[in-house]
Amino acid sequence: MAETTFIPFEKVKTVRDTPLEEMYTSGHRTCQGCESAMVMRHFSKAAGPRTIATGSTGCMYVANTSYMTTPWIIPWMHTQLGAGGSSAVGTSAALRALMRKGKIAEEKINVIAFCGDLGGGDMGLSGISAALQTDYDLLIILYDNESAANTDIQATGMTTYGAQTTFTPPGTKHRIMQHRWKKNVAPMLAVGHPTCRYVATASATYPPLDFHNKVRKALSIGGPTFIHTFDPCPKGWDYHPQYSREIGELGIKSGIFPLYEIIDGTVSYSYDARKRARTPVREYLVKQGRFAHIIDEDIDYIQSMVDSMWNEWEIPGVAPFKGGLEPAKN
Numbered sequence: 001m002a003e004t005t006f007i008p009f010e011k012v013k014t015v016r017d018t019p020l021e022e023m024y025t026s027g028h029r030t031c032q033g034c035e036s037a038m039v040m041r042h043f044s045k046a047a048g049p050r051t052i053a054t055g056s057t058g059c060m061y062v063a064n065t066s067y068m069t070t071p072w073i074i075p076w077m078h079t080q081l082g083a084g085g086s087s088a089v090g091t092s093a094a095l096r097a098l099m100r101k102g103k104i105a106e107e108k109i110n111v112i113a114f115c116g117d118l119g120g121g122d123m124g125l126s127g128i129s130a131a132l133q134t135d136y137d138l139l140i141i142l143y144d145n146e147s148a149a150n151t152d153i154q155a156t157g158m159t160t161y162g163a164q165t166t167f168t169p170p171g172t173k174h175r176i177m178q179h180r181w182k183k184n185v186a187p188m189l190a191v192g193h194p195t196c197r198y199v200a201t202a203s204a205t206y207p208p209l210d211f212h213n214k215v216r217k218a219l220s221i222g223g224p225t226f227i228h229t230f231d232p233c234p235k236g237w238d239y240h241p242q243y244s245r246e247i248g249e250l251g252i253k254s255g256i257f258p259l260y261e262i263i264d265g266t267v268s269y270s271y272d273a274r275k276r277a278r279t280p281v282r283e284y285l286v287k288q289g290r291f292a293h294i295i296d297e298d299i300d301y302i303q304s305m306v307d308s309m310w311n312e313w314e315i316p317g318v319a320p321f322k323g324g325l326e327p328a329k330n
């Protein structure tokens with residue numbers, strides 16, 4: 001077997017235990033404070049040098065490859081907006097075929113595809129579903145900045161209720177133009193794909209090392225796996241770049257973005273917003289210009305939806321059914 005610098009995927013306990021090598025470094029043009037860029041940095045650091053990444057169209061393609069510069073140290077390939085899933089399957093299948101034919105050395109090479117909330121959560125959902133039904137080792141990371149950020153902040157299926165986007169500008173007649181509640185993609189994929197043994201949600205920077213270790217766990221469990229990250233975006237969410245980590249932390253502590261892992265069908269909470277006092281969702285909302293138009297009544301409504309998610313759902317934050325099985329009425 002060829003000698004590699006492949007790292008074993010034990011849990012990392014302190015920052016000092018993380019690899020020094022950066023796999024995503026200078027040479028990108030993402031905004032200051034871009035949490036999606038932190039997702040790129042941390043997944044590639046956690047996965048290490050024997051990794052191939054494919055990335056769907058979006059900020060994490062365009063801002064990372066403009067004008068013949070790139071921050072990627074690992075091999076990276078752009079793929080079409082809805083093709084995160086199929087690019088991961090194709091890459092993994094190609095590696096398997098090349099190894100079987102003896103054209104490249106037998107070794108573990110991580111295949112990680114990333115896609116945005118529009119590219120993965122809306123447009124490419126069927127391709128991800130297909131990928132999660134295979135027996136290939138691959139990890140799909142859906143980085144969710146809650147808009148089509150690259151094309152100037154249009155609403156997607158994953159944009160928070162009430163948020164201003166270029167598709168949902170508040171007006172004098174209609175204050176709230178974004179009426180949908182966020183699409184619950186990670187549990188949808190976990191429930192419907194028995195071949196997928198690992199699904200998680202994460203934030204790049206809070207709690208520290210949580211995302212890093214989730215990437216490592218997904219890669220060590222193997223087969224097709226999926227992680228959904230929650231990425232504050234200073235441009236689209238309209239706040240000063242210095243507050244990105246703080247806003248991510250508030251999103252988790254308020255419970256509006258649930259943090260969990262689903263391993264072989266068992267849910268465990270990385271931040272249990274049922275047991276800990278939830279920070280009022282107001283504190284998360286008022287720090288962002290995209291919610292500047294909402295009034296107390298709207299905040300109360302969003303708070304009631306978050307409370308219902310944690311207090312009434314069958315599996316809090318994950319499965320929105322209430323009250324268990326009812327006997328048939330007819």
Ligand SMILES: Cc1ncc(C[n+]2csc(CCOP(=O)(O)OP(=O)(O)O)c2C)c(N)n1
Pocket residue numbers: 057058059060081082115116117118119120145147148149150151156
């Ligand atoms: C099939 C197709 N339709 C539309 C576009 C234009 N387009 C490029 S990036 C993008 C937004 C992608 O949004 P998302 O997946 O959330 O990634 P983000 O830009 O937020 O990082 C759009 C609509 C495209 N490249 N391909």
Ligand code: SF4
Pocket residue numbers: 029030031032033034035036037059063145149150232233234235236
């Ligand atoms: S618009 Fe948002 S997602 Fe895109 S590079 Fe800027 S901060 Fe990152």
Ligand SMILES: [Mg+2]
Pocket residue numbers: 058116117118143144145146147148149
């Ligand atoms: Mg997006």
